[in-house]
Amino acid sequence: MTVTVGVVVFPGTNCEADALEAVTSLGAQGRLLWHGESDLGDVDAVIVPGGFAHGDYLRPGAIARFSPVMEGVAKFAAKGGPVVGICNGFQVLTEAGLLPGALQKNKGLKFLCQPSVLRVESANSVLTSQAKVGDELSIPINHFEGNYTCSEETLKQLQDEDRIVLTYVDNPNGSLGNIAGVCNETRNVVGLMPHPERACHELLGSMDGAVLLRSLLAS
């Protein structure tokens, strides 16, 4: 049976078509979820894609988290449905309290669009189940606010519970503990700053994003 992935669209989201293209190329079918509707319909997984929801005004994700669709996403996640927030989507999920921590401005105070190499730290999440711990994946980053930060207690908890799923091999943005992606306690909600959908086509230089999105489709 074909997996259906719901891709959330806020005004200002811009990676929704890319997410659809990537999951479609991996055999799934995609459907856009408009921010004004709280009913997600019949979807098997949810991607909150990148972009600048509500212009990122005030703080990235600060306004988007109040959108009706986020009620639906929270319910879906509470029932164990797989949810992945990519880049701005990660920021939205942290603002909405579905993931711990926050994303600050990059330490260099510049937007960064460049290649990055990620290390898989945990294969126990909906995004990494088909990868192996220690795998190195070449997946680009594209953000201004990607510097992951959280309290010491939270960091310790994330470490103790094996909830840091991806780290940067060469930390580009100052993230605490080189963190590129984390998951929630039940491991079905994952947020990451890098863009796996940008690494799913030979012509784009890397296919390493496919292992992550395949994990999502399989979960």
Added chain:
Amino acid sequence: MNEPLHRALGLTDDEAVNIDEILDRPANPLELAMYSVMWSEHCSYKSSRIHLKRLPTEAPWVLVGPGENAGVVDVGDGIAAAIRIESHNHPSAIEPYQGAATGAGGILRDIFTMGARPIALMDPLRFGPLDDPRSRWIAEGVVAGISGYGNAVGVPTVGGETVFDATYKGNPLVNVLCLGLLPTDRLVLGQASGVGNLAVLLGNATGRDGIGGVSVLASAGFSEEDDGDKRPSVQVGDPYEEKRLIEACLALLDEKLVVGIQDLGGAGLACATSETASRGGVGMDVDVTAIPRREPGMEPHEVMTSESQERMLAIVEPEVLARVLEICARWEVQATVIGRVTDGGALRILEGFEGPVLADIPASSLHDLAPLYERPLKAPEEPLGPSADQLAAPVDPGAELMDLLQDLSWVYSQYDHQLFLNTVVGPGDDATVLRLKHPTTGEDTGRGLALTTDGNHRWCAVDPRAGTALVVAESVLNLACVGGRPLAVVNCLNFGNPEHPEVMWQLSEAIDGMSEACLAFDVPVVGGNVSLYNESAGNDIAPTPVIGLLGLVDELSHRPPGAVLKEGHRLVLLGPEAEGLGGSLWGATHDAPGGDLPALDYEMHRRVAALVRQLVADQMLGGVHDLSSGGLGVALAEMAARSGVGVSLARTPDHRALFNEGPSRVVLVVDPERLTEVLAACDEAEVPTARIGLATGQRFVVKDLLDLSLEELTAAFKSPLPEALGAGTTNR
């Protein structure tokens, strides 16, 4: 002050008389204000139009040529590409971030006005030298503005150029190119038709933005709070508004709900209303009170000439208005009926549709009757300066080579250049390559679009005609290096003060050089922009025509090799011999900018480009890079620094072989096992070749001339921008 109003508005006495004759009565202040903005150099091209006519603009694949909001060409499979280039030089000089941001916003609107979804931006940028704090402030702000607006609006910035040179101190050049795609059958034009149809203003409320020129009309009451001269002439861009505006407008076009649509740019509503009416051969009544305003107390002339950003004017039939408003509401885009299409051709500004008439002018007169000047031309009498050919050989050629290197990744890593999953070759290479997907179905055509922007003020200062032809030639070769064949040119003509006869001569010569080259390469010019009065402290900038060249990659099955070296590969230099240093980058750094430019042999150039395109398509190369600024030395050094592989070059006669900028030359990086095959292909194409050395090791060596470690070369390449631009800036 007894200065007549028309002069205060920037209109000449003759122009004022002309206006009164058109109206057959004295113009009132609102009417004068509208003529003054529409007949400005910026909107009317009154100094350059007479010369622009000489450019070749036709080809079977051209769907829309110059004069519309963007040029449009057929790229096959039912897809058309819309392309345009513009300048935002002067706003960027005083508020770099917002100047650059609103420049990007403006050109995006030109593209989706044609019914196209914008898919790529390119930014050719030119700043004063890195050792000047204000130039650094401008450079940092401009790059941040492009990043801040382009990334957030969701259109990738996939390339461009960044040049630092003293000629741009105080007057940076911030050019921006936008490419969009549309289904060929959705092409729309910015025109009104159908008497009784409605003009609907979409997007931002109107504020007192960019009305500097007509602020002399402000009533005294306003001045109590704020001096007239302090009124904002700088606009703040809102990429979030623009993103919603793009989506709303494309949704309106998808449902075929608009008769015509027009963006609001220079001269704001005065321009958009008169342009749509005059293109459609109709008139328009505009209710000035209906226009949503950001500030209280705005007067009609302010509302009509405001350049507030992120606004569009759609012409719709009354029956579909409700659906139009519904779509706009979904995207949270404000939509207001502000006008009605009338017959007779008059643009009337009213206070309420049934209220008093504030202005009544023939719509087309704002465009078609704009003045046309044939300004005097004069070739400069003084030579530009000494030629580098007369200079002694450098004592330390290695150090001098390293001084010419500049890695621009500090700039383009701030731009999202990957959105839409199209970018096969991004910024930093000879040209950008994008996958060509259908704009509405997303279907991959298996083909690619190639795009490059190029300019060279040093060549054009020596000889604007030959220099501009060389720039076009370089663009053609840049495309060839990524496997692309040229399709269409857009140009951004950045020049000094047109009232100086030498500047007009430069402009005229540059246009002739461009015509000659475009004809020789069979590429039509489908659009352009002229930016004049680029000067500071009384000095005109060096003439800087910038070319944007769009091409096609007929089969995009693999990534082009790129400007890289591979260990053990042989280096082959293609193309004719060259040795003069006239107009070269090396000469310029030794205060020797003059001399003679190298000659361009069109026939040879076409052969070289065709050969390189074929070699790239056949996957015969390990790397490829055309020679341009800085010659062979800089080309190889860039390749070495990027790939971490050294170079061992055979003996060259002297430094001139390293630094000359002769055209039609390309470095090929060839696997030794393929060398015979590649050389045979070159012979067959009747292109001269020279086997110049080997890509290998960790040193950059030119026998008997220089010997550098790859480490120091790479540091020299990578450090200039981060070091200078992290060093603190000031707006003074």
Added chain:
Amino acid sequence: MKFSALVDVRLRGGISDPAGATIERALPALGYQGVEGVTVGKTIRFTLEAETLTEAQTMAEELCESFLTNPVIEDAEVTVEEAS
């Protein structure tokens, strides 16, 4: 003597403020009615060494004018007082 400075930077009157406008538009949906005039600016705090309060004020204003703001679009209010 040490002085502390507080620079309150805001967009000049008449300059469009997209961030403020977007926040204001979002408020009714969150149940906040009647909130108006939202503007977004920034504050910058620092201490500086000077002989007198006047000198400190002048220095801070100069810094503000040439570096911290672009007077073309931004206004700033500079408050300087003796550091406690």
